Amino acid sequence: MSVACLARNAVIEAVLDSLSFAEKSLGVRKIYVIGHMRCGAVALAAQDKAPPSLVPQLEAAPRRASYDVRRAGLEVVCISCGKLRALGAEV
Structure with a gap:
């Protein structure tokens, strides 16, 4: 079984492209998104x-x-x- 882990909250274009490649070309079928509370980036976004x-x-x-x-x-x-x-990924 092929698994890709995304251990950051935001899926920006480069990450999305990389995971799309992994799914289509490498046979990755599961992607895990691991979030966390009190994210500094989210706090910054709330403050623009x-x-x-x-x-x-x-x-x-x-x-x-x-x-x-x-x-x-x-x-x-x-x-x-x-x-x-x-992307058709199982998350």
Whole structure:
């Protein structure tokens, strides 16, 4: 069984492309998204200070969580899983 682990919350384009390659070319069938609470990047996004490459995903999470930073970490994971499912990945 081939497994890819994504141990960061945000799925940016380069990560998505890499995982897509792993799925299509290397036979990876499972991708695990491992989130965590009190994410510094999510906290920065809630303050409009997120790193530029992470802005699209990280800015959506606090809004979806009504700016509750603890819940926003979970929202980032949900957004990541949605992007990966769009590839047809089992997450």
